[in-house]
Amino acid sequence: MIASHYNYWIAVVLLMIGLYVVMSHSNTIKKLIGLNVFQVAVFMLYISLGKIEGGTAPIVDAAFTVYSHPLPHVLILTAIVVGVATTALGLALVVRIHEAYGTTDEDEALIADRREAERT
Amino acid sequence: MNGFVWIDIVLFTILAATAVGLARTRQLFAAAMLSGLFSLTSACIFVLQDAVDVAFTEAAVGAGMTTVLFLGTLALTRSREKVTPPRRSIPAALIAIFTGGVLIYASTDMPPFAAADTPVQQHPLTQRFLDDSMTEIGVPNVVTSVLASYRGYDTLGETVVVFTAAIAVLMLLGRGRPATSAEPKPREALPQPIQHDQRVLRVVSKLMLPFILLFALYVQFHGDYGPGGGFQAGVIFASGLILYALVFGLDAARAAVSPAALRRMVPLGVLIYAGVGFATLLLGGAFLDYNVLDAHDPAHGQHLGILLVELGVGITVTAAMLMLFYSFAARGVGR
Amino acid sequence: MSPLEWISNLLLGAGLLCLFTGALGLYRLPDFYSRTHAASIIDTAAAALVVVGLALRSDSFATIVRLLLILLFMFFTSPTASHALAQAALQDGLRPWLAKRPRKTRARSGGAAE
Known part of the structure; x- marks a missing residue:
């Protein structure tokens, strides 16, 4: 069990760490870093599904007959680039929040919002 | 147990240790660098x-x-x-542990890692991709042929997502000048031109730059x-180009590749991609069916189609990434 | 085992030793500059020895050329990175461990302090 499944478990452990950081930290930049960890954990799960014993990278060559599955690679390759684009979008939002509230902390921003609502 | 298992164990240990360190540190600069290390280690895996x-x-991308x-x-x-208060960390830890427990329980139903008889490997599509790609498309790298040809729609969608994200960041951060510049003094942002005594850095990065760009074209x-x-x-x-901006300053980089040119290049790549699709429609094929691009040899048409589509992807990604960097960097200079 | 493999093993072993020394130094040395020095052993000496050791083992000419290109690239970039790192720390006013008098700290351009 351990020898055949540890790949999945490490993905789960990383996913737990990422999920914990996203949920527990109120700093929005830290949340995005946690989201990246979460993302990489999902990537690792996908890639490990494509691996085959004794296989090689899916680049056809006369010297090899067994190849790992190319489809997860394609999905994850595009997901990584889309991931950095969405991370940049999140960071742009963080910069705007910092300009508007003077903080990158979501709790402090919520408190500021509540104060403003009481004043009006 | 072969040698690869030991490499696996070492890499997984580094990965887990980095993730824990990243979760624990309160210095965000350190966390950002650790996330780069995390990405590099996962690339090794x-x-x-x-x-x-x-x-x-x-x-x-990651590093x-x-x-x-x-x-x-x-x-x-x-x-x-700030320090994370227990009222936030305890429920989060409980939920994370619960989720992890459920997933590990579920993973016992998964087939053994790297087995040959898993549903993934047994699926007819696997052999279709691996066996027929060479005859149908003639591209040895199956990942490229699946990416650009078999799943061309999907990749078009991803390219549009990159394009959309670049536009959204541009809308949020503008061209670098916030409407109200309340702070009197300009702050030091990331790409201030480095002082003159950084001669080594300047010389070496100028030496490396042509090779980095050449390597990018080779990869393309x-x-x-x-x-x-x-x-x-x-x-x-x-x-x-970002290396150039970091060492020689944002203004030098903007003189080399102007933001206006980038704003045209981001949609240009998507247009090349979609244009290939419409060209195949006009030639009587399906959308993104590259076979019709060459009347005599379908495999040659596939080659041409993949080349053009990858070029479109390359242009959009280059311009989008550089535009993202410019937006963040210029925001600091403008203040 | 052929003599070439022996030389390769020797180089890989030496690389491993450098790697271990560098890692130990990174962990044990007292201040930033000496730790940077330890880290730079890893990405110059250790990496070069390992790459040359691997190149001797490879039987394809294309692989050897690629490894040597990597070596050339690292030969330029790694020392530059260490140099830039140390210089940035010095400009930021970080004093080496054994420096007796406080070094006149240069004011950081702009006002990065919040």
């Missing part, structure tokens, strides 16, 4: 699991682009976070035969 194209992308973007944001905001056009393609090449090309 992807190589071991035969996903060379993915590893390439992850190394270029390069993402770290630069995080550092750019941290230069604009503050770099320490060699993607049919080896690991590479438009996504990787775009990120590497953008990284080279």
